[in-house]
Amino acid sequence: MSNPSRQPIRVLPVNYYQAHYLDLNQRGVMVWLNLLSIIPLAIVGLLTFGALLVYHEELGAPLVIDALPERLPGIAGFALVLLVLPLHEWIHGLMIRRVGHRPRYGVRLLVLFATADGAFFRRDEFLGVALAPLAVISVIGLAIMVFLPGALAYWIALAVALNAGGAIGDIWMALVVLRFTPASLIQDEEAGMRIFVPHSQQVQP
Numbered sequence: 562m563s564n565p566s567r568q569p570i571r572v573l574p575v576n577y578y579q580a581h582y583l584d585l586n587q588r589g590v591m592v593w594l595n596l597l598s599i600i601p602l603a604i605v606g607l608l609t610f611g612a613l614l615v616y617h618e619e620l621g622a623p624l625v626i627d628a629l630p631e632r633l634p635g636i637a638g639f640a641l642v643l644l645v646l647p648l649h650e651w652i653h654g655l656m657i658r659r660v661g662h663r664p665r666y667g668v669r670l671l672v673l674f675a676t677a678d679g680a681f682f683r684r685d686e687f688l689g690v691a692l693a694p695l696a697v698i699s700v701i702g703l704a705i706m707v708f709l710p711g712a713l714a715y716w717i718a719l720a721v722a723l724n725a726g727g728a729i730g731d732i733w734m735a736l737v738v739l740r741f742t743p744a745s746l747i748q749d750e751e752a753g754m755r756i757f758v759p760h761s762q763q764v765q766p
Contacts, residue, residue: 569661570681570746573757577746581756583737585730586670594729602726605699609718612703645698645720649727650675652694660686669751676749681757684738687747691735695728 585594653675654664662680666673682690702721706714734754738747741756748755 570683571662571679573681573746573748574759576760577757578760579755580741580745580758581737582753583734583756584753585733586752590733594733597733598726598729601695601729601732602722605725606718606722609699609703609706609721610715612706612718639716641716642720642723645724646673646727649673649694649698649724652697653690656690656693660690667751674751676751681746681748684741684743684745684747687738687749687754688735690749691731691738692728695725695731698724 584590650666650673654666657664657675657677657680660682662677662682664675664677666675668674699721702717702724706717709717738745738754738756741758742762744759744762746757748757
């Protein structure tokens with residue numbers, strides 16, 4: 562039998578009020594996001610390219626996969642860099658579905674997004690949805706590089722690093738959400754979020 566307390570929330574409880582609104586499209590926020598995206602890109606880039614050097618200098622690449630046609634790694638690698646964008650949003654969607662909501666995918670101002678209309682996420686649910694693409698793509702990218710030839714592995718490392726840089730909006734939202742208690746509810750929007758808290762909960766300005 563399912564736990565009623567863990568059922569998806571689609572109607573805001575009457576004892577909740579909006580305590581915070583974040584619009585990622587605001588000019589000042591966009592400037593900071595563009596600047597701060599260098600941090601996760603650099604951290605994950607150093608990890609992936611550092612691991613790549615260890616894998617292919619000390620362990621070497623599997624001979625079977627090294628037999629791929631010479632031009633294939635470049636073609637496949639370029640495709641991987643492009644595919645990491647929809648993959649990122651698809652992972653958001655999987656997590657949205659996992660907590661009981663229906664994902665909606667779209668493009669806004671040439672930027673892909675995944676959201677859930679009419680959904681209210683518990684704080685920890687939202688954190689999982691927001692950070693899953695960064696964690697999953699980074700971990701899987703690092704894990705599979707050892708099985709790839711050098712040229713293709715470098716493309717994987719680039720895709721993983723660019724995904725980390727592109728996840729700065731997710732990281733920003735996660736940091737904002739962590740300022741609130743687990744009882745908070747978050748409504749995701751195409752380019753931002755609204756945070757609701759119980760009336761009994763006093764929020765610091």
